Amino acid sequence: MTGTRPPAPEGERPTATRRARPAYDPSSLVEVAARVFNERGYDATSMEDLSAAAGITKSSFYHHVRGKEALLRAALERALDGLFGILDEPAATTGTPLARLRHIVRRQVEVLVGELPHVTLLLRLRGNTETERWALGRRREFDAAIASLVREASAAGELRAGLDPAVDARLLSGLVNSLVEWYRPGRVPVDELVAEVDRMAFEGLLAQGPAGDGRRA
Amino acid sequence: MTGTRPPAPEGERPTATRRARPAYDPSSLVEVAARVFNERGYDATSMEDLSAAAGITKSSFYHHVRGKEALLRAALERALDGLFGILDEPAATTGTPLARLRHIVRRQVEVLVGELPHVTLLLRLRGNTETERWALGRRREFDAAIASLVREASAAGELRAGLDPAVDARLLSGLVNSLVEWYRPGRVPVDELVAEVDRMAFEGLLAQGPAGDGRRA
DNA sequence: ACCGCAGTCGAACGATCGTTCGGTCGGCCG
DNA sequence: CGGCCGACCGAACGATCGTTCGACTGCGGT
Known part of the structure; x- marks a missing residue:
């Protein structure tokens, strides 16, 4: 990395002596x-x-x-704990597949926002070390759970018929996960964000019901 | 990077002499x-x-x-050329805001797939060098064009009313761009993919029109 | 008054990075 | 056939990386 760094946003070290035992937990x-x-x-x-x-x-x-690498692992564990915690919630295990899916998506948005730095790290892994590959595997488990739920909801006729549920699951996860690329706390309230993502995923952007210029490629 | 590498997928060098002038363009x-x-x-x-x-x-x-860095720049230029080329197409400059937006989204999917490695690179930049920051700036221009179109369509009443068009634009871009994280050529035909993304973005996943359990956070 | 120890630091370790240099090989043109 | 030149390579450059080490400091307990 020969190029200059982006404007360093951190790093001020209190003038001279650091006598205060700041207790770096x-x-x-x-x-x-x-x-x-x-x-x-x-x-x-x-x-x-x-x-x-x-x-x-x-x-x-x-x-x-x-x-x-230990720092990376700790951060990834925190992200994964948050995500897998969702799957254990009552509303994620009872009710129609669609209701469960919708609850998980909404909660996933909340966890993404609450653990933004850690989840962001998880979503950018490349798998270069054993730690990264372990986290990628766990993440795949989570995505598989969602994909399975999308398949159930589709089979139950709760989703718009027509195309591939596997692709729908990928798109749904992609939509939710893309939050980490732009969302920063403060601008948009979390519950508004949850409502927006839910609406976009399940109802789409269009004004009227089924209309649009509904052509096919 | 002390960890072992993921199974190297490339690198076989023909046994001994490489006399053939493979013309590395x-x-x-x-x-x-x-x-x-x-x-x-x-x-x-x-x-x-x-x-x-x-x-x-x-x-x-x-x-x-x-x-x-020259290699990175060349790859990023190729990605950006493909994306900005979309904005110059006739269907992207004439018609209602919604029709233009929908055309751009569909074409964006096609460019993403056609230039998958280069666009993927673009979407993962962190901005550590001047080259990366330049590409990030260009990418922001592209996203701004889409955001502006979403705002127009929303003001024209072509999108479902209610929430923030700026957030909708982010979600729309995020949905499309998330393709690079999973799509690989061959599995799903491109036109099917285009149709899926279009439907997900504009009509949503739900079976019936406005119904669902349409609650708000 | 003494000691132990957590906290801090400068200096250095070997490894690996991106890049450069000098030189060898062999097909092609005159 | 002679010489040129593009393709190729081994070796090495200085820089930076993650990590370790030994030493210094000052507070708390005895």
């Missing part, structure tokens, strides 16, 4: 790391970047953290 | 590079990886290309 460092990982990309982020964002030197940073 | 090397960039991620990809995928040594590779 592991979870807060994971949060800092996840944020910087997302700004620069995991591979482009150096331990120097991370320690500077935490306000200490690289060697001090290692006193609190096992290493770069 | 620049554009084919860009294609190879884009593919490997997407597999490993740009930063995690070494010039050794690239040259091995091309079937020559690292130093030979430099005889054909200017450097890593």
Whole structure:
């Protein structure tokens, strides 16, 4: 990476002595790391970047953290715990397939927003290390659960007939997951976002019911 | 990157002598590079990886290309040319806002599929170098054009009323762009894919018209 | 007053990165 | 046939990477 860095958004280290024992608990460092990982990309982020964002030197940073990959793993675990937690909720296991699917989608939006940095990290993995491949596998499990629910709802006639439920499931997951690429807390309230995603996914953008210029390619 | 690499999908170099002048034209090397960039991620990809995928040594590779960033730039230009080409098509500049928007979305799917590796690269940029930031700026222009069209269509009453057109535009772009995360040529025909994305975006997944359990958060 | 220890740091480790250089090989043109 | 030149390669460059090490500091407990 020869090019210059984007304007560094972090890194101010209080003037001289850092006597205050700021108690760097592991979870807060994971949060800092996840944020910087997302700004620069995991591979482009150096331990120097991370320690500077935490306000200490690289060697001090290692006193609190096992290493770069351990930070990644911790962040990914937090994301996956949030996502799989949804599948255990009562509303995700009872009712019609469509009702369950719709609940999961809405909750998935909430978890995405609540754990934004960690989920973002999860959705950008490439699988270069064993840790990344493990997380990718878990993520595939989650997507498979949704795909299975879409298939059920489609078989039950609860979804518009016609095309491939597997493709629909991919598009649905893609729609929800794309949030991490632009959503930032504050601008749009979470419940509004949930309503928008739900409407877009299940009712579409069009004004009238079935009309449009409904042509086929 | 201390971890092991994912199973290397390329790199066989014909046994000994490579006397055949395989004519490594620049554009084919860009294609190879884009593919490997997407597999490993740009930063995690070494010039050794690239040259091995091309079937020559690292130093030979430099005889054909200017450097890593030049390869990235070439691939991104190809992606951006394809996308911006859509905006110049007649059907993208005449007709109602909704008709124009719908045409652009369908064509965008086709370009995404036709230039899959290059567009994928574009959609994963982090902005660490000047080249990346330039491409990100161009991409923002494209998204802004779509957002503006969504706003027009919404103001003309062609879209379901209620919520934020800016959010709708983000969701629409996110839905289309998410294709690069799973679509691979062969499985699903392109025209089917176009129809699916169009239907999902504008009509939604639901079976009946406005019904569902249409609750709000 | 003393000690232990968590916290911090500068310096350095080997590895790998993108890139460059000097030189060899062999087909092609004159 | 002689020489040129594009294709190719091994070796090495300085820079930066993740990580380790030894030493210093100052607070809390005894």
